[in-house]
Amino acid sequence: MKDITYIATYSFDLFGTSLTVNTFTLINTWIVMAVIIVLAIIGTRSLKGFPNPAQRLAEIYVSAMDKLTKETLDTTTRTYMPLVSTLFIFLLLSNWLGMIPGLAEPTKDLNTPLSLGIMGFFLTHTAAIKEKGIVQYLKEYCQPFFIMAPLNVVGELAKVISISFRLFGNILGGAIIISVVSHMIYSLVLPPFLYVFFGLFVGTIQAFVFTMLTITYISVATK
Amino acid sequence: MEQVAVTEIVKSLSMLGAAIAIGLGGIGAGIGIGMSGASACEGIGRQPKMSSELFRIMLIGQAATSTPPTFALVVSILLLFGKYEGALLIQGFAALGAGISIGAGAFASGIGSAYPASRACEAIARQPHLRAPFTTLMLLGQAVSQTPVIFSLMVSFMLMFMPAKPDAGFVEFVAVISAGICMGFGAMGPSIGSGMAAESAIIGARHHREPEKAVGLLTRVMLLGQAVAQSTSIYALVVALVLIMLV
Amino acid sequence: MDGITGAEIIRAAALLGAGMSMGFGAIGPGIGEGFAAGKACEAIGRNPEEAGLLTRTMLVGQAVSESTGIYALVVALLLIFVVKG
Numbered sequence: 030m031k032d033i034t035y036i037a038t039y040s041f042d043l044f045g046t047s048l049t050v051n052t053f054t055l056i057n058t059w060i061v062m063a064v065i066i067v068l069a070i071i072g073t074r075s076l077k078g079f080p081n082p083a084q085r086l087a088e089i090y091v092s093a094m095d096k097l098t099k100e101t102l103d104t105t106t107r108t109y110m111p112l113v114s115t116l117f118i119f120l121l122l123s124n125w126l127g128m129i130p131g132l133a134e135p136t137k138d139l140n141t142p143l144s145l146g147i148m149g150f151f152l153t154h155t156a157a158i159k160e161k162g163i164v165q166y167l168k169e170y171c172q173p174f175f176i177m178a179p180l181n182v183v184g185e186l187a188k189v190i191s192i193s194f195r196l197f198g199n200i201l202g203g204a205i206i207i208s209v210v211s212h213m214i215y216s217l218v219l220p221p222f223l224y225v226f227f228g229l230f231v232g233t234i235q236a237f238v239f240t241m242l243t244i245t246y247i248s249v250a251t252k
Numbered sequence: 253m254e255q256v257a258v259t260e261i262v263k264s265l266s267m268l269g270a271a272i273a274i275g276l277g278g279i280g281a282g283i284g285i286g287m288s289g290a291s292a293c294e295g296i297g298r299q300p301k302m303s304s305e306l307f308r309i310m311l312i313g314q315a316a317t318s319t320p321p322t323f324a325l326v327v328s329i330l331l332l333f334g335k336y337e338g339a340l341l342i343q344g345f346a347a348l349g350a351g352i353s354i355g356a357g358a359f360a361s362g363i364g365s366a367y368p369a370s371r372a373c374e375a376i377a378r379q380p381h382l383r384a385p386f387t388t389l390m391l392l393g394q395a396v397s398q399t400p401v402i403f404s405l406m407v408s409f410m411l412m413f414m415p416a417k418p419d420a421g422f423v424e425f426v427a428v429i430s431a432g433i434c435m436g437f438g439a440m441g442p443s444i445g446s447g448m449a450a451e452s453a454i455i456g457a458r459h460h461r462e463p464e465k466a467v468g469l470l471t472r473v474m475l476l477g478q479a480v481a482q483s484t485s486i487y488a489l490v491v492a493l494v495l496i497m498l499v
Numbered sequence: 500m501d502g503i504t505g506a507e508i509i510r511a512a513a514l515l516g517a518g519m520s521m522g523f524g525a526i527g528p529g530i531g532e533g534f535a536a537g538k539a540c541e542a543i544g545r546n547p548e549e550a551g552l553l554t555r556t557m558l559v560g561q562a563v564s565e566s567t568g569i570y571a572l573v574v575a576l577l578l579i580f581v582v583k584g
Contacts, residue, residue: 103551184562184569190490191483198489199399202406209409210326234396238479245476249558400529422503426511430518434575437519441526445533452537456544466547470540473554477536480561484525484532484568491521491575495514498579 054138061122061135065115090114101244102251109247112152116145117240124200124232128224134232136200139193142239146193149243150185157250192242199235203227263336265344269351270331273408277324277358284317284366291370295377302380309376309387313369316394320358320365320401327354327408334412342420342428342499349432350408353492356436357404357443364447365394371451375458385457385467392471393450396478400439400446400485407435407492414496424499431495438488446478506583513582517575524571532561 040049072087080088094114099105120136127134135141158166170181207227211220292310296303331347372390376383411428453474460466539557543550 100551101554180566180569180573183573184566187483187487187569187572191486194486194490195399195479195482198403198406198486202402205406205409206402209330213326213330230395234392234475238475241472241476242479245554245558249555249562252555422507423511423514427514430515432518433515434518434522437522438525441529442533443529445529445531445536448530448533449536449540453540453544455537456540456542459541459544460547466544469547469550470543473543473550473557474536474540476554477539477557477561478533480558480565481529481532481536483565484528484571487568487572487575488521488525491517491572491579494576494579495518498514 051138051140053133054135054141057126057132058123058135058141060132061119061126064122065118068118090118097241098244101241102248109244113240113244116243117236120145120196120236120239121233124236125228127200127204127232128228134200134204136196137204139197142193142196143189145239146189149192149246150189152243153246153250154185156247160251188246192239192246196235196239199231203231258341259336259339262339262341262344262347266331266334266336266347269347269349270328271351272348273324273331273351273355273358274321274328276355277321277362280359280362280364281318281321281366282362284362284364284369285314287366288313288317288369288373291373292377295373299377299380302377305380305383306373306377309383309390310369310373312387313366313372313390313394316391317362317365317369319398320361323401323405324354324358327351327405327412330412340416340418340420342424343416345425346411346414346416346428349428349430350411352429352432353404353411353436354401354408356433357401357439360440361398361401361443361447364397364443364445367447367451368393368397368454371454375454379458379463382457382463385463386454388467389450389454389457389470389474393447393453393474393478396475397443397446397450399478399482400442403485403489404435404439407431407489407496410493410496414499417499420499427495427499431492434488434495435492438492439485442482442485445481449474449477449481510583513578517578520571520578521575524574525568528565528568531564535560535564 039052040047042048069087071083073084075081076084091114094117095107095110098107098110098113102109123135123141126132127137154166161169170178172181203223204227207220207223210223288310292306295306299306327350331351334347368390372386375386379386411432417424453470456470457463457466460470535557539553542553546553
């Protein structure tokens with residue numbers, strides 16, 4: 030139990046304030062980022078009219094994400110497509126990383142999903158202000174009555190909590206279940222099956238849900 | 253003499269937790285597995301030629317439905333065969349909280365994941381050529397509707413294996429039980445709700461003109477709806493974690 | 500267990516109240532939002548062309564029905580962090 034919730038940290042002083050870095054999470058995030066960069070380079074290395082397999086895969090992925098973004102946002106522009114496709118592949122690889130022995134999912138640390146959730150929060154509200162203007166934007170907080178404004182603000186903040194804790198809870202829950210079951214029985218069949226279920230299946234679904242919710246929040250806020 | 257009494261209390265509280273976990277957690281799946289069995293029987297009655305196909309789908313759906321009580325069984329066994337020598341009083345209350353958390357969570361999740369299973373059996377009996385999209389929707393919907401019970405299990409494990417503080421008093425005893433109640437009952441509504449969403453996704457696929465093509469769209473909407481429906485269970489998780497961390 | 504003070508009882512009751520508030524408060528919105536999601540799926544099955552509109556309507560309806568869950572969360576957090584006993 031202790032080894033699951035334990036996060037390796039490194040503290041140092043910077044101008045009199047103590048800063049803490051979650052080293053293990055940081056290294057795992059860098060690994061994911063490196064893999065994405067390598068995949069992007071392989072996919073776009075030699076762009077041709079008759080694509081090689083790597084380019085074909087990259088094209089399938091990008092066009093699927095393009096279609097998803099356009100359908101969800103109900104637009105024809107590609108403003109959010111790069112963000113959405115990067116977010117999805119980052120979360121997907123992050124959630125799959127825990128299946129490699131010795132590495133852990135960066136999303137198991139609450140800081141990763143929470144920072145992505147806060148990013149989505151600011152993105153949503155910037156988009157809403159840009160689309161509607163500040164007066165109309167503020168007016169919507171006073172629905173249905175003026176008195177309800179504080180509760181509407183809490184509701185907006187609760188969205189950040191729900192989107193980030195959903196990812197965090199699912200990934201950490203899977204990791205805890207796998208470790209407890211592995212400690213309880215020394216079976217060769219059950220833990221790998223659990224890894225496939227929680228790593229591949231739940232990880233994919235939660236990465237998709239996080240991405241979809243981020244786009245949907247933008248879509249609802251701008252309509 | 254004092255130490256023996258504490259050990260006995262912790263042991264009996266753990267036994268109570270184990271009983272609540274599997275006793276309450278088994279009810280839901282018992283009802284749920286019966287529901288999908290009933291739907292499969294009706295389907296076979298209507299289409300006796302389909303019996304082997306429907307039997308297979310029924311067993312798959314029932315296997316997925318019995319995941320939550322399996323979690324409850326794991327918690328129950330861990331509580332029954334734990335080590336109580338030198339245990340502190342707080343661990344007994346934490347064990348009771350763990351039992352309530354997974355028991356109530358598994359109760360609702362067993363019913364919730366039975367809705368799509370039973371509807372899939374019914375749908376396949378009427379439109380046998382569409383068993384692939386119905387099975388996909390059923391399994392995806394069941395897996396996602398079991399997210400709240402995974403949160404329950406997580407809170408249970410945290411309660412059972414948390415480091416015990418020796419100076420814990422009355423407030424801490426109540427706080428760990430409260431965390432169990434919060435997560436256990438908080439998981440109930442979202443599990444049933446997301447099960448209903450998955451059931452309706454199968455109904456939606458039946459109404460569609462070309463159900464094979466609708467699966468992608470319906471899966472997307474279903475996942476989105478279930479994810480939003482589960483936000484209240486995430487708030488319950490947050491409150492339970494705050495209650496555990498405060499202790 | 501003989502030294503329970505009044506302040507401790509208040510604090511304990513507040514924590515128990517927080518757990519019950521969020522726990523029972525989550526039941527209704529969970530079922531309701533799942534119901535909304537289900538009806539949206541059914542409607543999309545009948546009328547796939549309006550999927551975008553239906554999804555947005557579903558999300559707005561869910562957001563409104565979730566507000567009671569958010570009230571429960573607010574009450575629970577107030578009970579935990581404000582009532583000191």
